Amino acid sequence: MSDSDRGAGAGDGKFGPYGGQYVPEVLMPAIEELTDAYERYVLDNEEGFVDEFRERLADFGGRPTPLQRADRLSERYGTEVYLKREDLLHGGAHKLNNALGQVLLAKYMGKERIIAETGAGQHGTATAMAAAHLDMPCEVYMGERDINRQRPNVFRMRLNGADVVPVTAGRGTLKEAISETMREWATNVEDTHYVIGSVVGPHPFPTMVRDFQAVISEEARGQIREKAGRLPDAVLACAGGGSNTMGTFHEFVGDDDVDLYAVEAGGSSLDVDQETGVAPNSASLSTGSEGVLHGARTKLLQDRDGQIVESHSVSSGLDYAGVGPELAALVDEGRVTPVNEDDDAALEAFHRLSQEEGIIPALESAHALAYLHSAADDLGEVVVVNVSGRGDKDLESVIEETDRRDLSNAPDMDVLEREGGL
Numbered sequence: 237m238s239d240s241d242r243g244a245g246a247g248d249g250k251f252g253p254y255g256g257q258y259v260p261e262v263l264m265p266a267i268e269e270l271t272d273a274y275e276r277y278v279l280d281n282e283e284g285f286v287d288e289f290r291e292r293l294a295d296f297g298g299r300p301t302p303l304q305r306a307d308r309l310s311e312r313y314g315t316e317v318y319l320k321r322e323d324l325l326h327g328g329a330h331k332l333n334n335a336l337g338q339v340l341l342a343k344y345m346g347k348e349r350i351i352a353e354t355g356a357g358q359h360g361t362a363t364a365m366a367a368a369h370l371d372m373p374c375e376v377y378m379g380e381r382d383i384n385r386q387r388p389n390v391f392r393m394r395l396n397g398a399d400v401v402p403v404t405a406g407r408g409t410l411k412e413a414i415s416e417t418m419r420e421w422a423t424n425v426e427d428t429h430y431v432i433g434s435v436v437g438p439h440p441f442p443t444m445v446r447d448f449q450a451v452i453s454e455e456a457r458g459q460i461r462e463k464a465g466r467l468p469d470a471v472l473a474c475a476g477g478g479s480n481t482m483g484t485f486h487e488f489v490g491d492d493d494v495d496l497y498a499v500e501a502g503g504s505s506l507d508v509d510q511e512t513g514v515a516p517n518s519a520s521l522s523t524g525s526e527g528v529l530h531g532a533r534t535k536l537l538q539d540r541d542g543q544i545v546e547s548h549s550v551s552s553g554l555d556y557a558g559v560g561p562e563l564a565a566l567v568d569e570g571r572v573t574p575v576n577e578d579d580d581a582a583l584e585a586f587h588r589l590s591q592e593e594g595i596i597p598a599l600e601s602a603h604a605l606a607y608l609h610s611a612a613d614d615l616g617e618v619v620v621v622n623v624s625g626r627g628d629k630d631l632e633s634v635i636e637e638t639d640r641r642d643l644s645n646a647p648d649m650d651v652l653e654r655e656g657g658l
C-alpha cells in the first residue's frame with residue numbers, strides 16, 4: 237500500500253511454488269469479490285479508503301509507534317539496537333493494523349457482519365475492538381480448549397460486544413477454529429467478511445494482510461534514517477504466521493544491504509516425534525516441508541505421511557504449523573534468513589528486556605530479542621528489532637514456566653507468587 241505498490245494490481249498470489257487459492261468452489265465468489273475490493277480500495281485508494289485507514293490507525297490505534305534506541309542493550313552488545321514499539325499500539329500488539337484494515341474494508345464492501353477465528357485470543361480481541369470501533373457485529377470462533385485457557389481474552393472480546401463461539405472439533409484449538417470459520421464463511425458469503433489474522437490463507441489474504449501490516453516498516457525505515465542517519469544492517473522479527481514479520485520486512489526487502497531475520501519458535505526441540513506426530517516447536521520455515529494448509533501452499537510441519545503435526549511453543553501466538561507463503565518464498569530465495577530460538581532462550585530474553593529496558597515484551601517478541609542476544613556479534617552496527625506486542629498477557633505462563641526452570645537472571649517468582657505480587 238506504499239506508493240510503490242499502488243496500481244500494481246493484486247497479482248496472482250503466487251510466490252514461487254507457494255500461495256494460491258486452494259479453497260472449495262463455494263468460496264470462490266467471495267474470494268473474487270474480496271480480491272476486487274482489495275484492488276479498488278486498498279491498492280487504488282477508491283473512495284479515500286487508504287486515507288480513512290491511516291486516520292483511524294493514528295487516532296484509534298495510536299500510530300505512529302516509536303522506534304526507540306535501547307540504551308542498555310546497545311551497551312551490552314556493542315551495537316546500536318533500536319526497538320520498533322508495536323507493543324504500544326492500541327490493544328498491545330501489531331494485530332490491530334490488520335484487523336482495523338479488514339473490518340474497514342468489509343464496511344466499504346457493504347458487508348454487515350464480521351467473523352474471525354482466534355487461538356490464544358489476540359487476533360480475536362483485535363478484531364472485536366476494530367468491529368466495536370466501526371460498529372459492526374462480530375463473531376469469533378475459538379477452540380473450546382483455548383476458551384478455557386484464555387479467559388481474560390474471552391472476557392475482553394465479550395466486553396467489546398463480540399460473540400465468542402466455541403469450536404469443539406478435533407483438539408479444540410486454532411487449526412480447527414480456522415477450518416470452522418472457513419465453513420461459516422462459505423455459507424454466509426453474501427453479508428459476511430472473514431478477517432484472517434495473519435499473512436496466511438488463500439490469495440488475496442497473504443498480500444492484503446502484508447499491506448495492512450507494512451505500515452510498521454514504512455515508519456521504521458524513515459525513523460531509523462532519521463535517528464541513526466542510515467539504514468540498519470539487520471532487521472529482526474518473530475514469525476508465527478508471519479504478519480509482523482512481513483510488515484516489518486516489507487519496505488526493506490529491496491534494500492539489499494539490510495539483512496532480514498525471521499525468528500521462529502524452536503520450542504523444546506527441533507525434532508518431530510514420528511511416533512506421536514508431535515513437533516515440540518513451531519519452526520515451519522527452518523524445518524517444514526511443502527504442503528497445503530488453510531487455502532495456500534506453503535512450508536508446513538508435517539509427518540512422513542503428509543499429516544499436519546501438532547506444533548508447540550511457550551508463546552501461543554507462534555504456535556502454528558504453517559507460515560505465510562510470501563515469507564516461505566523469501567526464505568527459499570535467500571532474502572530472509574530463518575533462525576529459531578527455544579522456549580528457554582525466549583523466557584530469558586523476556587526477563588532481560590523487562591529488567592534492563594523497562595519493557596515487558598510479549599513472549600512471541602521475546603524470540604526475536606533472544607536471537608539478538610545469540611547473534612549480536614554478527615548482526616552489524618545498527619539493528620532494528622520489532623517488539624510485536626507487550627507481555628502483560630503472558631505473565632501467568634511466564635511465572636509457571638520460569639518456576640519450572642532455573643533461570644539465572646530471573647527474579648524469584650516463588651516470592652512474587654507467595655506474596656500475591658502478581
Ligand SMILES: *Cc1c(COP(=O)(O)O)cnc(C)c1O
Nearest residue numbers: 476477478479480553600624625
Ligand atoms: C499473534 C502474535 C504474533 C505472531 O503472529 P504473526 O502473524 O507471526 O505476526 C507475534 N507477536 C505477537 C505479540 C502476537 O500477538
